[in-house]
Amino acid sequence: MVIKEYGCGDWKIVLELEVPKPDKKPITEDCDIIGIDLNVSNFLVDSEGREIRNLKNLLYNKYKRIKKEQKKLSKKEKGSNNWKKQKKRLAKAHKKLRDARRDFLHKLSRAYVDKYDVIAVEDLDSKNLSEGEGSVLNRHIANYAWNEFTSLVAYKASQAGEQVIEIRAKNTTKNCSNPGCSNKVDKELFDRVHECRECGLEIDRDLNAAINIVNRAISLVGQGLSEVKPLDTSTSAGTTLVPVSRVVEQGSPFQNP
Numbered sequence: 001m002v003i004k005e006y007g008c009g010d011w012k013i014v015l016e017l018e019v020p021k022p023d024k025k026p027i028t029e030d031c032d033i034i035g036i037d038l039n040v041s042n043f044l045v046d047s048e049g050r051e052i053r054n055l056k057n058l059l060y061n062k063y064k065r066i067k068k069e070q071k072k073l074s075k076k077e078k079g080s081n082n083w084k085k086q087k088k089r090l091a092k093a094h095k096k097l098r099d100a101r102r103d104f105l106h107k108l109s110r111a112y113v114d115k116y117d118v119i120a121v122e123d124l125d126s127k128n129l130s131e132g133e134g135s136v137l138n139r140h141i142a143n144y145a146w147n148e149f150t151s152l153v154a155y156k157a158s159q160a161g162e163q164v165i166e167i168r169a170k171n172t173t174k175n176c177s178n179p180g181c182s183n184k185v186d187k188e189l190f191d192r193v194h195e196c197r198e199c200g201l202e203i204d205r206d207l208n209a210a211i212n213i214v215n216r217a218i219s220l221v222g223q224g225l226s227e228v229k230p231l232d233t234s235t236s237a238g239t240t241l242v243p244v245s246r247v248v249e250q251g252s253p254f255q256n257p
């Protein structure tokens, strides 16, 4: 058992239980597989065209609160009673941010693990974390959140006997995702559309990456699974925006049946 004090008066008690891990379910042609591209400009795009962005909106006020409390703390005399009180307020503000982020990521990872049997993500160590547009705040949020999201997905999947396949990030953005087309399309950060001169495919840049991720996983482990074809995805060429609020309020990015 671990007991942790947050410095803001809140306590956390962690009970550790040994739960036997189920065996990994075999990958068969009936498995539902999804590829997920994590990027700075929109938190996540999956290979079926769902796009979750503006995580910043959910957390922005909480960041602002931290900055405010930090500023106030810097004006207090170090070690004084008021300084101690202010330090508590700052710790509370940090905790609120952490809790909101974790709540969102727990729900999101749970929904993907419940819906799919195999989840393919990029190996974050091989991904260029500076790639992508966005402010420092956006990058900061993204870096934290990606790591937390992928570790939550891995943990929940292993509890369910499901598999997470990590894919090297090399060229997932450049390569054309149309099966049979091996063209590489160089892109600037502001190029939001993948336009292939070889095969004529025009799709959202991040959707193209997510399809490359799922197809790499299929070529690695996908016994009998057929490759995902970009134009068979639900949205054809673009993505469908899923509001962060839907994940928070309904507990899932997927539309209720």
Ligand SMILES: [Zn+2]
Residues within 6 Å of the ligand: 176, 177, 178, 181, 182, 183, 196, 197, 198, 199, 200, 201
């Ligand atoms: Zn192509």
